[in-house]
Amino acid sequence: MEGIPSVLLLRGDGIRAWSAGGSLLAAENENVLLSAAGDRITWGGVMVLDSPIDVWAPGGLLVDGRRLPGRIRISARNGGIRAVAVVPLEEYVAAVLSREASPTFLPEALSALAVAVRTYTLLAMASPRDPDYDVVAGVEDQVFEGVEGVGPGFRAAAAATRGEALYYGGGLARTVYHSTCGGRTEGSAFAWGTDLPYLRSVVCEDCRKSPVWRWEYRMGREEGRRVALALGVRAGTDLGFGIAGRTPSGRARYVRLTSGGVTRELKAAQFRKAVGYRRMRSLWAEIVPVGDGWLFTGNGYGHGVGMCQWGANGMAESGASYREILARYYPLTRVASLPGSPVPLAGSAGGGF
Ligand SMILES: [Zn+2]
Structure with missing residues:
Protein backbone atom coordinates (compact mmCIF):
# COMPACT_ATOMS: atom_id res chain seq x y z
CA MET A 1 0.00 0.00 0.00
CA GLU A 2 1.02 3.51 -0.73
CA GLY A 3 2.50 5.56 2.07
CA ILE A 4 3.51 2.69 4.36
CA PRO A 5 7.08 3.16 5.50
CA SER A 6 9.52 0.29 5.77
CA VAL A 7 11.27 1.70 8.85
CA LEU A 8 10.09 3.31 12.10
CA LEU A 9 12.13 5.13 14.70
CA LEU A 10 11.02 4.70 18.31
CA ARG A 11 12.26 7.16 20.91
CA GLY A 12 11.68 6.92 24.62
CA ASP A 13 13.37 6.06 27.91
CA GLY A 14 13.36 2.38 28.73
CA ILE A 15 11.57 1.03 25.66
CA ARG A 16 10.34 -2.51 26.01
CA ALA A 17 8.82 -4.89 23.50
CA TRP A 18 6.54 -7.83 24.05
CA SER A 19 5.18 -10.54 21.79
CA ALA A 20 1.46 -10.65 21.10
CA GLY A 21 1.37 -13.38 23.74
CA GLY A 22 2.95 -11.11 26.35
CA SER A 23 6.55 -12.39 26.60
CA LEU A 24 9.26 -9.76 26.92
CA LEU A 25 11.33 -9.79 23.73
CA ALA A 26 13.60 -6.78 23.83
CA ALA A 27 14.56 -3.64 25.72
CA GLU A 28 16.35 -0.52 24.58
CA ASN A 29 17.43 2.53 26.52
CA GLU A 30 16.77 5.52 24.30
CA ASN A 31 15.87 4.79 20.75
CA VAL A 32 15.61 1.94 18.34
CA LEU A 33 15.11 1.65 14.62
CA LEU A 34 12.61 -0.94 13.45
CA SER A 35 12.35 -2.18 9.92
CA ALA A 36 10.15 -4.58 8.05
CA ALA A 37 11.71 -7.79 6.82
CA GLY A 38 8.83 -9.12 4.78
CA ASP A 39 6.20 -9.98 7.38
CA ARG A 40 8.64 -9.82 10.31
CA ILE A 41 10.20 -6.98 12.26
CA THR A 42 13.91 -6.26 12.58
CA TRP A 43 14.69 -4.70 15.96
CA GLY A 44 17.70 -2.37 15.96
CA GLY A 45 19.26 -4.26 13.05
CA VAL A 46 20.12 -7.20 15.30
CA MET A 47 17.03 -9.24 16.12
CA VAL A 48 14.23 -10.43 13.89
CA LEU A 49 10.88 -10.72 15.67
CA ASP A 50 7.54 -12.14 14.67
CA SER A 51 4.90 -9.53 13.89
CA PRO A 52 3.07 -8.02 15.70
CA ILE A 53 4.89 -6.76 18.77
CA ASP A 54 3.71 -4.40 21.48
CA VAL A 55 5.99 -1.62 22.63
CA TRP A 56 5.80 0.75 25.57
CA ALA A 57 7.96 3.14 27.55
CA PRO A 58 7.18 4.50 31.02
CA GLY A 59 7.46 8.14 29.90
CA GLY A 60 5.69 7.66 26.57
CA LEU A 61 6.90 6.95 23.06
CA LEU A 62 7.65 9.01 20.00
CA VAL A 63 7.04 7.04 16.83
CA ASP A 64 8.74 8.77 13.91
CA GLY A 65 8.54 11.95 15.93
CA ARG A 66 4.87 11.64 16.83
CA ARG A 67 3.81 11.05 20.39
CA LEU A 68 1.40 8.13 20.58
CA PRO A 69 -0.52 7.35 23.75
CA GLY A 70 -0.17 4.21 25.82
CA ARG A 71 0.82 0.90 24.40
CA ILE A 72 1.71 0.74 20.71
CA ARG A 73 1.29 -2.25 18.46
CA ILE A 74 3.82 -2.58 15.65
CA SER A 75 3.12 -4.85 12.74
CA ALA A 76 4.88 -5.64 9.49
CA ARG A 77 3.47 -6.93 6.27
CA ASN A 78 4.91 -7.16 2.76
CA GLY A 79 7.89 -5.02 3.71
CA GLY A 80 5.77 -2.24 5.24
CA ILE A 81 5.68 -1.43 8.94
CA ARG A 82 3.09 0.47 10.92
CA ALA A 83 2.36 1.61 14.44
CA VAL A 84 -1.07 1.41 16.01
CA ALA A 85 -2.04 3.05 19.26
CA VAL A 86 -4.04 0.57 21.29
CA VAL A 87 -6.55 2.34 23.49
CA PRO A 88 -9.52 1.10 25.50
CA LEU A 89 -12.78 1.33 23.54
CA GLU A 90 -14.50 3.78 25.86
CA GLU A 91 -11.55 6.16 25.85
CA TYR A 92 -11.53 5.91 22.12
CA VAL A 93 -15.25 6.73 21.90
CA ALA A 94 -14.75 9.79 24.11
CA ALA A 95 -11.82 10.94 21.96
CA VAL A 96 -13.79 10.63 18.71
CA LEU A 97 -16.71 12.46 20.29
CA SER A 98 -14.44 15.30 21.33
CA ARG A 99 -13.43 15.79 17.74
CA GLU A 100 -16.81 15.24 16.12
CA ALA A 101 -19.18 17.06 18.44
CA SER A 102 -19.41 20.52 19.90
CA PRO A 103 -18.58 20.81 23.62
CA THR A 104 -21.71 22.97 23.89
CA PHE A 105 -23.96 20.00 23.08
CA LEU A 106 -26.29 18.75 25.78
CA PRO A 107 -25.57 15.44 27.55
CA GLU A 108 -28.39 13.49 25.85
CA ALA A 109 -27.16 14.55 22.40
CA LEU A 110 -23.60 13.56 23.29
CA SER A 111 -24.85 10.23 24.63
CA ALA A 112 -26.73 9.53 21.37
CA LEU A 113 -23.59 10.36 19.44
CA ALA A 114 -21.48 8.19 21.76
CA VAL A 115 -23.64 5.17 20.90
CA ALA A 116 -23.34 5.98 17.20
CA VAL A 117 -19.55 6.40 17.40
CA ARG A 118 -19.13 3.18 19.39
CA THR A 119 -21.29 1.20 16.96
CA TYR A 120 -19.51 2.64 13.94
CA THR A 121 -16.12 1.86 15.45
CA LEU A 122 -17.07 -1.72 16.30
CA LEU A 123 -18.37 -2.27 12.79
CA ALA A 124 -15.19 -0.79 11.30
CA MET A 125 -13.07 -3.02 13.52
CA ALA A 126 -15.03 -6.03 12.29
CA SER A 127 -14.30 -5.19 8.65
CA PRO A 128 -11.37 -2.79 8.62
CA ARG A 129 -10.48 -3.27 4.99
CA ASP A 130 -13.93 -2.69 3.57
CA PRO A 131 -13.42 0.08 1.00
CA ASP A 132 -16.93 1.33 1.70
CA TYR A 133 -15.86 2.37 5.15
CA ASP A 134 -14.83 5.96 5.22
CA VAL A 135 -14.43 5.46 8.96
CA VAL A 136 -11.05 3.83 8.48
CA ALA A 137 -9.19 7.03 7.70
CA GLY A 138 -11.06 8.91 10.40
CA VAL A 139 -10.39 6.23 12.95
CA GLU A 140 -6.72 6.26 12.11
CA ASP A 141 -6.39 10.02 12.33
CA GLN A 142 -8.25 10.03 15.59
CA VAL A 143 -6.08 7.48 17.30
CA PHE A 144 -2.96 9.31 16.28
CA GLU A 145 -4.30 12.47 17.86
CA GLY A 146 -4.46 10.51 21.03
CA VAL A 147 -6.78 10.57 23.97
CA GLU A 148 -5.21 13.31 26.03
CA GLY A 149 -7.17 16.45 26.79
CA VAL A 150 -10.62 14.98 26.13
CA GLY A 151 -13.20 17.11 27.92
CA PRO A 152 -15.30 15.79 30.81
CA GLY A 153 -18.60 16.07 28.88
CA PHE A 154 -17.34 13.68 26.23
CA ARG A 155 -16.04 11.22 28.80
CA ALA A 156 -19.34 11.40 30.66
CA ALA A 157 -21.29 10.60 27.49
CA ALA A 158 -19.11 7.56 26.79
CA ALA A 159 -19.45 6.43 30.41
CA ALA A 160 -23.24 6.96 30.49
CA THR A 161 -23.67 4.64 27.49
CA ARG A 162 -20.79 2.31 28.24
CA GLY A 163 -20.89 -0.84 26.10
CA GLU A 164 -24.10 0.14 24.31
CA ALA A 165 -24.38 -0.25 20.57
CA LEU A 166 -27.12 -0.01 17.98
CA TYR A 167 -28.34 -3.15 16.27
CA TYR A 168 -30.49 -3.85 13.26
CA GLY A 169 -31.64 -7.43 12.83
CA GLY A 170 -28.84 -9.61 14.17
CA GLY A 171 -25.96 -7.26 13.47
CA LEU A 172 -24.49 -3.89 14.26
CA ALA A 173 -26.13 -0.98 12.46
CA ARG A 174 -24.09 1.27 10.24
CA THR A 175 -24.51 4.38 12.34
CA VAL A 176 -23.31 7.15 10.09
CA TYR A 177 -23.82 10.75 11.13
CA HIS A 178 -23.17 14.25 9.89
CA SER A 179 -23.16 17.81 11.16
CA THR A 180 -26.43 19.33 9.97
CA CYS A 181 -29.08 17.94 7.63
CA GLY A 182 -30.64 21.34 6.93
CA GLY A 183 -34.25 20.14 7.12
CA ARG A 184 -34.27 16.57 5.92
CA THR A 185 -31.77 13.73 6.12
CA GLU A 186 -30.69 11.79 3.03
CA GLY A 187 -31.43 8.12 2.36
CA SER A 188 -28.42 5.82 2.11
CA ALA A 189 -29.78 4.52 -1.21
CA PHE A 190 -29.29 7.95 -2.76
CA ALA A 191 -26.00 8.76 -1.08
CA TRP A 192 -24.26 5.43 -1.60
CA GLY A 193 -26.54 3.17 -3.60
CA THR A 194 -27.19 0.87 -0.64
CA ASP A 195 -30.69 1.01 0.77
CA LEU A 196 -30.56 0.35 4.50
CA PRO A 197 -34.04 0.40 6.08
CA TYR A 198 -32.80 2.39 9.08
CA LEU A 199 -31.02 4.98 6.93
CA ARG A 200 -33.92 6.47 5.04
CA SER A 201 -34.72 10.14 4.77
CA VAL A 202 -36.46 11.72 7.77
CA VAL A 203 -37.68 15.28 8.25
CA CYS A 204 -35.61 17.24 10.81
CA GLU A 205 -36.28 20.80 11.80
CA ASP A 206 -34.28 20.50 15.01
CA CYS A 207 -31.00 21.62 13.48
CA ARG A 208 -32.16 25.20 12.87
CA LYS A 209 -29.68 26.55 15.42
CA SER A 210 -26.75 25.09 13.51
CA PRO A 211 -24.41 27.74 12.10
CA VAL A 212 -24.66 25.91 8.77
CA TRP A 213 -28.44 25.42 8.65
CA GLY A 300 -26.88 21.81 6.02
CA TYR A 301 -23.36 20.40 6.20
CA GLY A 302 -22.23 16.90 5.38
CA HIS A 303 -23.60 13.91 3.47
CA GLY A 304 -26.89 14.13 5.34
CA VAL A 305 -27.24 10.38 6.04
CA GLY A 306 -28.11 9.04 9.49
CA MET A 307 -27.99 11.16 12.62
CA CYS A 308 -28.03 14.93 12.26
CA GLN A 309 -25.81 16.09 15.14
CA TRP A 310 -27.28 19.56 15.45
CA GLY A 311 -30.73 18.00 15.16
CA ALA A 312 -29.82 15.64 18.00
CA ASN A 313 -28.85 18.63 20.11
CA GLY A 314 -32.08 20.43 19.18
CA MET A 315 -34.04 17.38 20.29
CA ALA A 316 -32.10 17.27 23.56
CA GLU A 317 -32.98 20.95 24.13
CA SER A 318 -36.63 19.95 23.74
CA GLY A 319 -36.17 17.27 26.39
CA ALA A 320 -35.62 14.14 24.28
CA SER A 321 -33.56 11.28 25.71
CA TYR A 322 -30.62 9.80 23.84
CA ARG A 323 -32.69 6.72 23.04
CA GLU A 324 -35.42 8.87 21.52
CA ILE A 325 -32.81 10.68 19.46
CA LEU A 326 -31.36 7.39 18.19
CA ALA A 327 -34.84 6.06 17.38
CA ARG A 328 -35.61 9.12 15.30
CA TYR A 329 -32.50 9.05 13.10
CA TYR A 330 -32.04 5.26 13.03
CA PRO A 331 -35.60 3.92 13.00
CA LEU A 332 -36.04 0.13 13.34
CA THR A 333 -32.81 -0.26 15.30
CA ARG A 334 -32.47 -1.14 18.97
CA VAL A 335 -29.94 -0.27 21.64
CA ALA A 336 -28.31 -3.26 23.33
CA SER A 337 -25.23 -3.87 25.42
CA LEU A 338 -22.36 -5.62 23.73
CA PRO A 339 -22.21 -9.33 24.40
CA GLY A 340 -19.58 -9.88 27.07
CA SER A 341 -19.25 -6.13 27.43
CA PRO A 342 -17.03 -4.28 27.94
CA VAL A 343 -14.97 -5.01 24.86
CA PRO A 344 -11.38 -4.74 26.05
CA LEU A 345 -9.52 -2.94 23.32
CA ALA A 346 -9.93 -0.85 20.23
CA GLY A 347 -6.96 -0.08 18.09
CA SER A 348 -6.18 1.49 14.82
CA ALA A 349 -3.49 2.37 12.47
CA GLY A 350 -1.57 4.84 10.43
CA GLY A 351 -1.76 4.12 6.75
CA GLY A 352 -3.34 0.71 6.83
CA PHE A 353 -2.58 -2.35 4.80
ZN1 LIG B 1 -31.24 18.12 10.97
Missing part, protein backbone atom coordinates in the same frame (compact mmCIF):
# COMPACT_ATOMS: atom_id res chain seq x y z
CA ARG A 214 -28.15 27.69 5.61
CA TRP A 215 -24.89 28.64 3.90
CA GLU A 216 -23.51 30.28 0.82
CA TYR A 217 -20.26 30.27 -1.07
CA ARG A 218 -19.01 32.48 -3.88
CA MET A 219 -16.80 30.83 -6.45
CA GLY A 220 -14.73 32.94 -8.82
CA ARG A 221 -14.35 32.11 -12.50
CA GLU A 222 -10.72 31.03 -12.20
CA GLU A 223 -11.55 28.74 -9.32
CA GLY A 224 -14.40 27.29 -11.37
CA ARG A 225 -11.98 26.53 -14.17
CA ARG A 226 -9.58 24.84 -11.77
CA VAL A 227 -12.43 22.70 -10.42
CA ALA A 228 -13.46 21.78 -13.98
CA LEU A 229 -9.87 20.88 -14.82
CA ALA A 230 -9.63 18.70 -11.73
CA LEU A 231 -12.70 16.90 -13.06
CA GLY A 232 -11.09 16.40 -16.46
CA VAL A 233 -12.77 19.28 -18.29
CA ARG A 234 -10.51 21.89 -19.88
CA ALA A 235 -12.90 24.82 -19.80
CA GLY A 236 -12.91 28.02 -21.81
CA THR A 237 -14.35 31.34 -20.73
CA ASP A 238 -17.88 30.03 -21.31
CA LEU A 239 -17.77 27.51 -18.45
CA GLY A 240 -21.17 26.74 -16.94
CA PHE A 241 -22.25 24.66 -13.93
CA GLY A 242 -25.73 23.42 -13.21
CA ILE A 243 -27.56 20.85 -11.10
CA ALA A 244 -28.76 18.03 -13.35
CA GLY A 245 -31.14 15.97 -11.25
CA ARG A 246 -31.91 15.65 -7.58
CA THR A 247 -32.66 12.90 -5.10
CA PRO A 248 -36.10 12.86 -3.42
CA SER A 249 -34.68 14.76 -0.41
CA GLY A 250 -33.70 17.63 -2.72
CA ARG A 251 -29.96 17.00 -2.86
CA ALA A 252 -28.09 17.24 -6.13
CA ARG A 253 -27.54 13.89 -7.80
CA TYR A 254 -25.67 15.04 -10.89
CA VAL A 255 -23.91 18.23 -11.86
CA ARG A 256 -23.57 19.37 -15.46
CA LEU A 257 -20.45 21.11 -16.75
CA THR A 258 -20.67 22.90 -20.08
CA SER A 259 -17.95 24.58 -22.08
CA GLY A 260 -17.26 25.06 -25.77
CA GLY A 261 -20.48 23.33 -26.74
CA VAL A 262 -19.47 20.22 -24.79
CA THR A 263 -21.57 19.02 -21.87
CA ARG A 264 -20.47 16.61 -19.24
CA GLU A 265 -22.55 15.21 -16.40
CA LEU A 266 -20.94 13.81 -13.33
CA LYS A 267 -21.96 12.63 -9.91
CA ALA A 268 -22.70 15.54 -7.64
CA ALA A 269 -20.66 13.96 -4.83
CA GLN A 270 -17.60 13.94 -7.10
CA PHE A 271 -18.22 17.59 -7.93
CA ARG A 272 -18.56 18.53 -4.26
CA LYS A 273 -15.30 16.78 -3.46
CA ALA A 274 -13.53 18.74 -6.22
CA VAL A 275 -14.96 22.05 -4.97
CA GLY A 276 -14.05 21.20 -1.38
CA TYR A 277 -16.29 19.93 1.40
CA ARG A 278 -15.91 23.10 3.43
CA ARG A 279 -16.85 25.31 0.51
CA MET A 280 -19.77 23.35 -0.88
CA ARG A 281 -21.01 22.21 2.49
CA SER A 282 -23.70 19.89 1.21
CA LEU A 283 -25.31 18.64 -1.97
CA TRP A 284 -28.56 20.30 -1.00
CA ALA A 285 -27.55 23.35 -2.98
CA GLU A 286 -28.33 25.73 -5.80
CA ILE A 287 -25.67 27.09 -8.16
CA VAL A 288 -26.39 30.43 -9.83
CA PRO A 289 -24.05 32.41 -12.11
CA VAL A 290 -23.35 35.85 -10.61
CA GLY A 291 -20.96 38.50 -11.87
CA ASP A 292 -17.65 36.84 -12.56
CA GLY A 293 -18.40 33.49 -11.00
CA TRP A 294 -21.08 31.53 -9.23
CA LEU A 295 -23.08 31.75 -6.04
CA PHE A 296 -23.67 28.50 -4.20
CA THR A 297 -26.45 28.52 -1.60
CA GLY A 298 -27.39 25.48 0.38
CA ASN A 299 -28.83 23.71 3.40
